[in-house]
Amino acid sequence: MTSTTSVPVLRPQRVAERFPILQRTVRGRRLVYLDNAATTQKPREVLEALQRFYSHTNANVHRGAYTLSEEATAAFEQCRERVAQWVHAPDPRGVVILRNTTEAINLVAQSWSRRLAPGDEILTTEMEHHSNLVPWLMAAKERGLVLRHVPITEEGELDLAAFRRLLSRRTRVVAVTGMSNVLGTIVPVPELVEEAHKVGAIVVVDGAQLVPHQAVHFGQLGCDFLAFSAHKMYGPTGVGFLVGKPELLEAMEPVLGGGEMIREVFLDRATWNDIPHKFEAGTPNIADAAAFPAALGFLEELTFEAIQAHEQDLTAYAWERLAGLGGLTLHGPKNPSRRGALISFVDEHIHPHDLATVLDTHGVAVRAGHHCAQPLMRRLGVVASVRASFAVYNSREDVDALVFAILAARRFFGLA
Ligand SMILES: Cc1ncc(COP(=O)(O)O)c(C=O)c1O
Known part of the structure; x- marks a missing residue:
């Protein structure tokens, strides 16, 4: 994670320890929760x-x-x-x-x-x-x-x-x-x-x-x-x-x-x-x-300064990794300072629902669908997309797990 010395640094793994649900496994894998725009997980104090x-x-x-x-x-x-x-x-x-x-x-x-x-x-x-x-x-x-x-x-x-x-x-x-x-x-x-x-x-x-x-x-x-x-x-x-x-x-x-x-x-x-x-x-x-x-x-304890620095860094990293895969269309502004902590994308060969289902077998939870924005989806010329959305407990490892699971899905569908 990049950060200047003046910005407090957020350590996502330490933050994740405060969320009991993030300690569970899904289908035998570590839960990688990337549906935070739908709802976030709750820390112990809540x-x-x-x-x-x-x-x-x-x-x-x-x-x-x-x-x-x-x-x-x-x-x-x-x-x-x-x-x-x-x-x-x-x-x-x-x-x-x-x-x-x-x-x-x-x-x-x-x-x-x-x-x-x-x-x-x-x-x-x-x-x-x-x-x-x-x-x-x-x-x-x-x-x-x-x-x-x-x-x-x-x-x-x-x-x-x-x-x-x-x-x-x-x-x-x-x-x-x-x-x-x-x-x-x-x-x-x-x-x-x-x-x-x-x-x-x-x-x-x-x-x-x-x-x-x-x-x-x-x-x-x-x-x-x-x-x-x-x-x-x-x-x-x-x-x-x-x-x-x-x-x-x-x-x-x-x-x-x-x-x-x-x-x-x-x-x-x-x-x-x-x-x-x-x-x-x-x-x-x-x-x-x-x-x-x-x-x-x-x-308040984490501070928005640290949260924003972390989420921008993570989103930029995810953009780079997803764009680097090829065969994905990424929606929305590329400039991380003009966008929030989420990326919606479409694979040219795998339907978003199929992709999300395979990602789930790897413990990766993402949203697939029209995201309650059907007119926007029509404007983008798609019926659905996959959305990975980030929170304070997500790390670069989570993004790597997402990328790994997408590659696995491509193999599963005989595309790689
Ligand atoms: C931009 C936006 N507006 C409104 C909503 C609706 O929020 P809620 O379901 O909490 O009413 C959402 C939920 O995903 C949203 O992303």
Whole structure:
């Protein structure tokens, strides 16, 4: 691993020791987990925090005037505080605790679209995950809105000239990913925000892939809403966040009704709780939220400086090794500083699903398929690809194991 003396060095093998699941074998081989863009594995401290919550603190939140409920509420609210600090949100009231990125984007799409008029435009991109496309398609259908899409360049970057052309006074929302889960492309969000705000559009950023890999500053990003999931950043499944500007959240109507989100209920009407609670109907995922700060503590200890240096190095190494194999098409920008820690590729002779199945026999876990981005796959002219995505515990040895397994697959199919 290359690193300058000033950047703290991350030792992936040492990091891996902190993940019980990485000690197991798969089909008699060491597990090489390279599906981190789908979900990351969880370090021991997160597992312990979950166990601790259920064995010590468990109670419902914001309800009981007894010790357990107060402690559970404090743990849940501590998650909100920590997330607000993590992304430098102006106010913890702007952090809505939900299930995942998908739910967070659906909330904005459903609620904000009620404020729009037929013919108003939503601008998304060709590289969106279905989570940042389908909610807008649904809103557009319901409200008579027009959806437009920014194309990508041949290199797999967002076509910024086309973005400027498509942006107009009719654009009310720009919904864009911070980092593509297929191409790895890192999108210049602040540039887009500047342009979008000039025409009075709000900007919703799908941060599912960005927030796990970079220090994100909500104010510097400049967007109005940012969505991300705990499970892609070493935290538990079932917890995700919508970070929004408090004044915008205040102006929005809730989309789910029930307990927690109300102030007063009569038989014929109801009034809403303050933000963020008015968007958190019903019993939330208390235990997983309570355990998430342990994942943030883990990331903090490693430091993003070290994480980024490590992941960039690993991605550049993987690119070099995969490109060196020949017969593979690699998608997305080649420049490691313009992409995140994943590489999608297609073998000219082996179907991605077949390749992933053979890789699994070597203990190598990768994702094969359309990666919930069917329009992008059509644009790339493929039905599926294989994606290797990296995390703090992956090493060059893992990349070597991937390459070895691809060569083995080629032999298995009689291609080498
Ligand atoms: C870019 C992107 N957006 C959204 C999502 C959806 O995340 P979740 O399933 O946690 O809602 C993913 C998940 O893979 C993703 O990669």
